[in-house]
Amino acid sequence: MRALELFCGIGGFAAAAAGRGIRVAGAIDQSPSALDVYRLNFPGHDAWQLNLENVTPEELQVFGADFWWLSPPCQPYTLRGAGRDASDPRALSFLRILDIMARMAESALPPHLALENVEGFARSETRSRLVRLLSERGYHLQECRLCPTELGVPMRRPRYYLMASRRRLDPPVLVADMPLTPLGDYLDGNGRDGGLLLAGEVVEKFGKGFRILDPMDPKAYATCFTSGYGRSLMHAGSYLRCAGGVRRFAPEEIARLLHFPEGFRFPDRMTLRKKWHLVGNSLSVVVVRKILEAFPEMNTPLPSSSVKGEPRGI
CATH class of the missing domain: 3.40.50.150 (Vaccinia Virus protein VP39)
Known part of the structure; x- marks a missing residue:
């Protein structure tokens, strides 16, 4: 066909x-x-x-x-x-x-x-x-x-x-x-949190309105990621608790949650925000x-x- x-x-x-x-x-x-x-x-x-x-x-x-x-x-x-x-x-x-x-x-x-x-x-x-x-x-x-x-x-x-x-x-x-498959199965295990971390003052000010997930919680599930993730703080997707504080999901992690194959990738020079926009759509x-x-x-x-x-x- x-x-x-x-x-x-x-x-x-x-x-x-x-x-x-x-x-x-x-x-x-x-x-x-x-x-x-x-x-x-x-x-x-x-x-x-x-x-x-x-x-x-x-x-x-x-x-x-x-x-x-x-x-x-x-x-x-x-x-x-x-x-x-x-x-x-x-x-x-x-x-x-x-x-x-x-x-x-x-x-x-x-x-x-x-x-x-x-x-x-x-x-x-x-x-x-x-x-x-x-x-x-x-x-x-x-x-x-x-x-x-x-x-x-x-x-x-x-x-x-x-x-x-x-x-x-x-x-x-x-x-x-x-x-549910454990959320941790979809996450990167290489500790690359740096570019994804939210500033501490942002979490302190807005954190009560965030859905912050514990990757080790067997019942954890993310809310729908939208094309505004990475641009809008609220109502655009979930966040993860990590060793450095609270971070966003990487675009590759969202692609895994969408069940794109493991080899799926983005152009090298594409910005994080553009990747988030595309997976959100x-x-x-x-x-x-x-x-x-x-x-x-x-x-x-x-x-x-x-x-x-x-x-x-x-």
Whole structure:
């Protein structure tokens, strides 16, 4: 199966697709920084920098994809945002794709697609437009909310997922809560706390509002990391107690909590803040793998010799 990643970011879908019956035919994002990370880790994928507000039907069809993965901007639907929904300019790129799909010939429509967004998307006018369009175009639909903690990952990141197929879908994904993997399993063991430490006066002034975790606590779990982590002190993610005081999570640690492979890396000259921004905008790879189980055609692993674009080791 050939897949097209729309709003690909740093490659959460590509990481989830590795080793399955999926070949990523193309990936599109407008962020040059995100694409720098994507291309570094998935050099075999055809990654394009393009503002999807201006995409043409031909540019989507050229990949010959059987499956589209979409992670459109979440800001129009976040609880802390203005809640402008479809009237938010940042929704225009996704609305453009819906407009194209409404006018596509039957033979040009992708047989399968899936979408990820924040929980607020489930209550949006944009979601209503999407569901109405897909139903009119003959897709079978499933919708669900999943969080990595339901799969044993010690990080909260609840998200809305939609799965659609013009053929069939397996029954809805049902997940029994799994015991949490210890948070310490995701952390660096090399003691590199220096650049991550919070100033003592910051902790003293704001610490009561922080979620500060003990890495040795077997029940510890991080709250959702946002793109503002490292810039905003509050409501952007958790902190860790360490020998030197209190520190932020390293971007590589957050990538592990998202279940990117151990070899996943960032360009050498990329700043900490930019790395935090990019992982805060990314996907939970382990949850995406679970979502893909709804599509029977994707449940046949590729031979290891034919898997393209897997993240390279450090």
